[in-house]
Amino acid sequence: MNKKSRRTLIALIAVCVLPVAASYFAFYVWKPDARMNYGTLVSPALLPEAPLMNLAGEPVAREQLTGKWTYLVVAPSACNEACQEALYLTRQIRTAQAKDMDRVHRIWLVTDSGMPDGKLLSAHEGMGVVVANDAWRERFAFDGLPRVWLVDPQGYVMMRYPDSLEPKRMIKDLGRLLKYSQQG
Structure with missing residues (x-):
């Protein structure tokens, strides 16, 4: 596998995996303190x-x-x-x-x-x-x-x-x- 193909494969995996990883991080780790509503x-x-x-x-x-x-x-x-x-x-x-x-x-x-x-x-x-x-x-x-x-x-x-x-x-x-x- 040449370098260009390897980069393309890594970029494709990153595009697919990063949003899922970010959503898990946002849901389980990062809990915002602020509420949207005042009441x-x-x-x-x-x-x-x-x-x-x-x-x-x-x-x-x-x-x-x-x-x-x-x-x-x-x-x-x-x-x-x-x-x-x-x-x-x-x-x-x-x-x-x-x-x-x-x-x-x-x-x-x-x-x-x-x-x-x-x-x-x-x-x-x-x-x-x-x-x-x-x-x-x-x-x-x-x-x-x-x-x-x-x-x-x-x-x-x-x-x-x-x-x-x-x-x-x-x-x-x-x-x-x-x-x-x-x-x-």
């Missing part, structure tokens, strides 16, 4: 079946909360600074999706029987506001702090965001979901 993925669970009430006292079925990607802000009616920031950021993140913003919905799940401030509600026009019942409060383990959850268009709760929200990372999360999902 914490949770075990998908359907929203509770128990009907909610809107602020006018009319029933709201779970099906009315599905069909779009939904930011669910779980907070009491006496919306403190953290709650107001969560409402503001979810509005800005939805707006940042530009042409896809119609695929995103925002809901404020009020965890008590109080009435939210009218000025705050008018500042967040287009946001749904519903009053939680026991089943909903239990599902979202309300502990007094405002929390932001992401619900998929089928009504599955799939992600929870940390207490200190980072809007740029939330925009990336939602943008990625909207890009790769045909739902909503």
Whole structure:
């Protein structure tokens, strides 16, 4: 076998073996520390079946909360600074999706029987506001702090965001979901 044939054979073997070896290395040895998503993925669970009430006292079925990607802000009616920031950021993140913003919905799940401030509600026009019942409060383990959850268009709760929200990372999360999902 001459040198040229030997080089060709070695190159052919390298082209076939190196990708397989690299994949084994990447899977078993090199484990990246970073996650792609900012929010914490949770075990998908359907929203509770128990009907909610809107602020006018009319029933709201779970099906009315599905069909779009939904930011669910779980907070009491006496919306403190953290709650107001969560409402503001979810509005800005939805707006940042530009042409896809119609695929995103925002809901404020009020965890008590109080009435939210009218000025705050008018500042967040287009946001749904519903009053939680026991089943909903239990599902979202309300502990007094405002929390932001992401619900998929089928009504599955799939992600929870940390207490200190980072809007740029939330925009990336939602943008990625909207890009790769045909739902909503």
